[in-house]
Amino acid sequence: MRIATWNVNSIRTRVDRVTDWLARADVDVLAMQETKCKDAQFPTMPFAALGYEIAHVGHNQWNGVAIASRVGLEDVQIGFDGAPSWQDIAEARAIGATCGGVRVWSLYVPNGRTLADPHYPYKLEWLAALRDAASSWTGPVALVGDWNIAPTDEDVWDPAVFEGSTHVSAPERAAFQAVIDAGYSDVVRPYTPGPGVYTYWDYTQLRFPKRQGMRIDFILGSADFAQRVTHAEIVREERKGKAPSDHAPVLVELT
DNA sequence: ATGCCTTCGAAACGAAGA
Numbered sequence: 001m002r003i004a005t006w007n008v009n010s011i012r013t014r015v016d017r018v019t020d021w022l023a024r025a026d027v028d029v030l031a032m033q034e035t036k037c038k039d040a041q042f043p044t045m046p047f048a049a050l051g052y053e054i055a056h057v058g059h060n061q062w063n064g065v066a067i068a069s070r071v072g073l074e075d076v077q078i079g080f081d082g083a084p085s086w087q088d089i090a091e092a093r094a095i096g097a098t099c100g101g102v103r104v105w106s107l108y109v110p111n112g113r114t115l116a117d118p119h120y121p122y123k124l125e126w127l128a129a130l131r132d133a134a135s136s137w138t139g140p141v142a143l144v145g146d147w148n149i150a151p152t153d154e155d156v157w158d159p160a161v162f163e164g165s166t167h168v169s170a171p172e173r174a175a176f177q178a179v180i181d182a183g184y185s186d187v188v189r190p191y192t193p194g195p196g197v198y199t200y201w202d203y204t205q206l207r208f209p210k211r212q213g214m215r216i217d218f219i220l221g222s223a224d225f226a227q228r229v230t231h232a233e234i235v236r237e238e239r240k241g242k243a244p245s246d247h248a249p250v251l252v253e254l255t
Numbered sequence: 256a257t258g259c260c261t262t263c264g265a266a267a268c269g270a271a272g273a
Contacts, residue, residue: 010261246261
């Protein structure tokens with residue numbers, strides 16, 4: 001079984017690129033982030049034509065997460081228990097479903113904006129709540145998506161540029177590590193060693209051709225998931241060409 | 256080749272992204 005995650009940066013803009021890749025890459029389950037649409041606006045038809053069911057949650061033009069699966073889509077859950085709200089609104093940042101016997105969570109971790117912004121403590125609270133919820137989940141579980149954290153200095157193209165910014169702060173890195181300590185591991189890194197290996201490149205300033213990116217999209221697997229992984233890759237080819245997302249898909253293969 | 260930012264909704268710009 002092949003499972004992937006991709007911050008698509010608007011599914012309506014990107015649906016052709018996404019479905020083309022799904023078919024080409026023989027993906028069974030795709031978790032998407034930043035769909036940037038309401039449920040009724042999600043383009044389900046091109047996915048259905050390829051045999052994929054869709055679970056999606058989106059309330060407006062921001063955030064939005066989905067799972068496309070051609071191996072079943074059961075027990076869909078929108079949000080996880082204890083997730084904090086942002087300005088009294090429960091945002092569309094997490095959706096879970098069981099696909100082919102694997103519990104898949106598509107996650108879009110809050111950005112944080114700046115260290116002084118209220119969005120930053122919200123990000124940390126959101127991650128702590130995820131850790132708490134995920135601690136009780138059993139069996140093959142995959143926590144996948146855009147984590148908006150570069151866990152080490154090696155995961156940004158120039159640590160000096162990010163000094164004092166979100167994504168690299170010690171509390172964010174500790175919050176990421178806490179999820180790992182709860183029983184999850186990065187199943188992609190062993191197959192994609194650094195340095196200079198990224199999943200995101202800013203649209204501005206030729207960041208992609210200059211290979212100046214960040215590694216912020218992850219597939220974290222429970223022990224039961226991780227032991228089944230036989231291959232993983234970051235598909236940077238999908239960052240190329242006409243109208244790409246600013247993120248590349250990340251893919252794992254399981255026995 | 257990898258190419259100088261892109262998305263949305265509302266208004267013809269601004270917020271958000273990381």
